[in-house]
Amino acid sequence: MTIIKLALCQMNVVDNKQSNLEKAASMIADSAEADADFIILPEMFMCPYSNDKFIEYAEEENESPTLNIISELAADNETYILAGSVPERKSDKIYNTSYLFDKNGRIMAKHRKMHLFDIDVKDKITFKESDVLTAGNEFTLAETEFGKIGIGICYDVRFVEIARIMAEKGAQILFYPGAFNMTTGPAHWELLFRSRALDNQVFCVGVAPALNRNASYHSYGHSIVTNPWGEVVSQAGEKEDLIICEIDLSEIKKVREEIPILKNKRNDLYEVIEK
Numbered sequence: 001m002t003i004i005k006l007a008l009c010q011m012n013v014v015d016n017k018q019s020n021l022e023k024a025a026s027m028i029a030d031s032a033e034a035d036a037d038f039i040i041l042p043e044m045f046m047c048p049y050s051n052d053k054f055i056e057y058a059e060e061e062n063e064s065p066t067l068n069i070i071s072e073l074a075a076d077n078e079t080y081i082l083a084g085s086v087p088e089r090k091s092d093k094i095y096n097t098s099y100l101f102d103k104n105g106r107i108m109a110k111h112r113k114m115h116l117f118d119i120d121v122k123d124k125i126t127f128k129e130s131d132v133l134t135a136g137n138e139f140t141l142a143e144t145e146f147g148k149i150g151i152g153i154c155y156d157v158r159f160v161e162i163a164r165i166m167a168e169k170g171a172q173i174l175f176y177p178g179a180f181n182m183t184t185g186p187a188h189w190e191l192l193f194r195s196r197a198l199d200n201q202v203f204c205v206g207v208a209p210a211l212n213r214n215a216s217y218h219s220y221g222h223s224i225v226t227n228p229w230g231e232v233v234s235q236a237g238e239k240e241d242l243i244i245c246e247i248d249l250s251e252i253k254k255v256r257e258e259i260p261i262l263k264n265k266r267n268d269l270y271e272v273i274e275k
Helices: 017-033 051-057 065-077 154-158 160-168 184-200 250-258
Strands: 003-010 038-040 080-090 093-101 107-112 118-121 125-128 140-144 147-151 173-177 203-207 224-226 232-235 241-248
Touching: 003 017, 003 203, 003 224, 017 038, 017 065, 017 241, 051 080, 051 093, 065 080, 065 093, 080 173, 093 147, 107 140, 147 160, 154 173, 154 184, 160 173, 160 184, 173 184, 184 203, 184 224, 184 232, 224 241, 232 241, 241 250
Parallel strands: 003 038, 038 080, 147 173, 173 203
Antiparallel strands: 003 241, 080 093, 093 107, 118 125, 140 147, 203 224, 224 232
């Protein structure tokens, strides 16, 4: 099967866990009704993007009401769900973690954000995830019936090495649930997703929360799908939206035959090595 129907759930995240979970469930139901093969939620879909809220909303994996709900929805609708990300508590640490559920509702992969969002754009935005969060250290790939996928989270998309390693390990789609802001989003969001897709000749998918002007952190939205030619296949605006989008994985083989970047790469001179 080369054609996959994706559902990008650009939901409005508020400061109420129950409301967020109800919204996620509603958008998942609409996605399933549209026969989506793969449903993707945003980064921190059940939690406002704020260090204090990461602490307040954090759940342990084995006792997580949020993950239990997503598991049931994946099984009930017999579809893959990438649960954007949640603040995962593990002992005295909190991780920004994405969970992939299979059609039976089982966790088949989890990714802990590898690069923490510690930035300071003068006079515009300062944020330091490392004040609260701990970075993950593992590359995340999963084998699905559609082929292999790779998972990163938000800031991870800026690091070309992760994408190249996942692509060389066979990932055909790179998923990055994210929440760029109103400074970095307009400047870099689309550019980065087009670049990672073009660099590695894969599909690249970013799913973000909608812009909520009442929140302390303003997400740029603009959930996006880009193809191996570096083109935008589909993109939302800033408001809450559900994108249903079909992609054809056969495009990867075609593009790689036309411009064989990975084949022509000079591994005798340079190489990206996973450690």
